Amino acid sequence: MSDFEFRSNRRDLFKLAGAGAAAAATLPLVPMSAFAADPKFTLGEPKPGFILDPDVLYMNIGTTGSTPNHVLKSFNQDNREVARNPLETFGGVTPFREAIAPGFGAELEEFVISYNTTDGMNKILAGVELREGDEIVTTNHEHPGGNGPMNILAQRYGVKITRVALPVGNDQKAGDYVDLFRKAMTKKTKAFVFSAPTYLTGVMLPYKRLAKLAQKNGIMTIVDGAHATGMFDLDFHKTGIDFWGCSGHKWQCGPGGTGVIYVRNRVSKHNPLPLFNFWPTNTNNTLLTGPRTNDNAATYNVGTAMQSIGNPNYPMLKAFADTCAFWDEIGRGAIEKHDLALSLDLKNKIADRWGAGYLYSPKDDPELLSALTSFSPFHKANARVGLGQSEAETAQSTTFVTRMREEYGIVIRNTAVPVIGSPAPHHPMRISTHLFHSTEDIDRLVGAMVELTSKMAGA
Structure with missing residues (x-):
C-alpha cells in the first residue's frame, strides 16, 4: 500500500471547469463546496474517493473504471442544472480542453475530448491521407475499434494492411517489437498503427522506439491508447507519436462516453517530421483556415475543428475534466x-x-x-x-x-x-x-x- 496521500483544496465551479473570468460569466451558478474532492485520498484505499462495492474486489478497469465520488455528486447536480436551464452551455467546450490538455502534455489546438477510443481511432483514420497502394503496418492484437476503420480504408481505398504477429509471455524484449515493425515495413508503408498497451495481454509496446523508427522512414504513427490514459503519466509531445486515440472511462475513470484524441500540430525535437495532411471530421468546415505549417508553432486549430460536433453533453465533459483534475492533483507519476x-x-x-x-x-x-x-x-x-x-x-x-x-x-x-x-x-x-x-x-x-x-x- 502506498503512503502517498492527496489532500485537495476546495474549489468552485469555475476553477474546476478551467474557465477564465469571461467564460465564467455564462456558467450556471452551482455552488461546489458540497462537491469538492474528498479531503483525504490515499493510493491503495478505495474509500473515501470511490464508491466501489466493499463486498466486491473489482479488477476489471480495462473494461470500465469507477468515477470518483465527488465527481459523481457534481455530475448529478450539473445534469439537474442543465435540465432546469436548458440553454446553459458551461462556457463552451474550450475551458474543459484547456483544463485537461496540459496534464497530457498537449497544446489546446492538438487536443480533443472524444466519446471513447473507438470514436477517436475512427476520426483519426478517417482524417489521415492514405491512398490506394499505401500500406499500414499494424498487429494481430488490435482492438475492433482500430481494426474497423483500417478495414474501411482497405475496402474503400485499397490501402494494404500488413499485420505483424506479436509474441506472448515473459520471454520478450522491447527491441523485439522494433525488429518486427522494421521487417514488415516497405517503401510503400505510410503508417504504423498499434496499441500501447494492447488490450489482450497488456504488453506496453515501446512507442518511443517505434516513433523513432517511423520518423527515420517518413512514416506516421497512430496509437490506440485506450489503456494508457489514466494508467501512465503521458506527455503526448514527448512520445513522438503523431496521433493518439484514448479512453476516458477506463483507467482515467471518467464517465462513459468520454475519451481523448491527440493530433500532433507542432514540429519539435521529439518529432521533427513535417506534419502529415489531416482532414478533421467536424460540423463547421469554416474552421479549416489553411494549410498546416511545419515549424514549432500552432497551425490552424485542428483540435477546435474536431471538437465542433453541435450540442455536446456539457455535464459529461465537465465531469471528465473534474476527474482529470483529480488525477493531476494526486500526481499522474x-x-x-x-x-x-x-x-x-x-x-x-x-x-x-x-x-x-x-x-x-x-x-x-x-x-x-x-x-x-x-x-x-x-x-x-x-x-x-x-x-x-x-x-x-x-x-x-x-x-x-x-x-x-x-x-x-x-x-x-x-x-x-x-x-x-x-x-x-x-x-x-x-x-x-x-x-x-x-x-x-x-x-x-x-x-x-x-x-x-x-x-x-x-x-
Whole structure:
C-alpha cells in the first residue's frame, strides 16, 4: 500500500471547469463546496474517493473504471442544472480542453475530448491521407475499434494492411517489437498503427522506439491508447507519436462516453517530421483556415475543428475534466508508479505459484510493463491449443471468471489471444491493478485463484 496521500483544496465551479473570468460569466451558478474532492485520498484505499462495492474486489478497469465520488455528486447536480436551464452551455467546450490538455502534455489546438477510443481511432483514420497502394503496418492484437476503420480504408481505398504477429509471455524484449515493425515495413508503408498497451495481454509496446523508427522512414504513427490514459503519466509531445486515440472511462475513470484524441500540430525535437495532411471530421468546415505549417508553432486549430460536433453533453465533459483534475492533483507519476508496482507484484506471485511460462504478459523488461496482467492457470502461454480443444478451453476460462465473481467476490475477465504456432486463440484471464488497489488485494486475488484452480482440477 502506498503512503502517498492527496489532500485537495476546495474549489468552485469555475476553477474546476478551467474557465477564465469571461467564460465564467455564462456558467450556471452551482455552488461546489458540497462537491469538492474528498479531503483525504490515499493510493491503495478505495474509500473515501470511490464508491466501489466493499463486498466486491473489482479488477476489471480495462473494461470500465469507477468515477470518483465527488465527481459523481457534481455530475448529478450539473445534469439537474442543465435540465432546469436548458440553454446553459458551461462556457463552451474550450475551458474543459484547456483544463485537461496540459496534464497530457498537449497544446489546446492538438487536443480533443472524444466519446471513447473507438470514436477517436475512427476520426483519426478517417482524417489521415492514405491512398490506394499505401500500406499500414499494424498487429494481430488490435482492438475492433482500430481494426474497423483500417478495414474501411482497405475496402474503400485499397490501402494494404500488413499485420505483424506479436509474441506472448515473459520471454520478450522491447527491441523485439522494433525488429518486427522494421521487417514488415516497405517503401510503400505510410503508417504504423498499434496499441500501447494492447488490450489482450497488456504488453506496453515501446512507442518511443517505434516513433523513432517511423520518423527515420517518413512514416506516421497512430496509437490506440485506450489503456494508457489514466494508467501512465503521458506527455503526448514527448512520445513522438503523431496521433493518439484514448479512453476516458477506463483507467482515467471518467464517465462513459468520454475519451481523448491527440493530433500532433507542432514540429519539435521529439518529432521533427513535417506534419502529415489531416482532414478533421467536424460540423463547421469554416474552421479549416489553411494549410498546416511545419515549424514549432500552432497551425490552424485542428483540435477546435474536431471538437465542433453541435450540442455536446456539457455535464459529461465537465465531469471528465473534474476527474482529470483529480488525477493531476494526486500526481499522474505517482499513479503510474503505484499501478505498475502492483502489477509487477502480481506477475511475480503468479510466476512463483504457477511459473513464468503461464504469464501471457511480460514482466522482466520494464519497458513492456503495464497494469494489465494476462495469464492462464491451466496451460502455458506458448503451448499449442488444438482446434478441437478451443471450445472446451473457452468454456474453462469463462467458468473460471464466473466462479471468481460468484464464489470469491472478485471481478476479472478473459480475452481471446492469437498465439504464434497455435491454430486457435488462447483464453487467458486479464486482471487490472489500479490506484484504489493494494498489495493486500493482490494477495487475496492470488489466494482465490490458487484455490479455484485446485477445485477445478479436481472436478
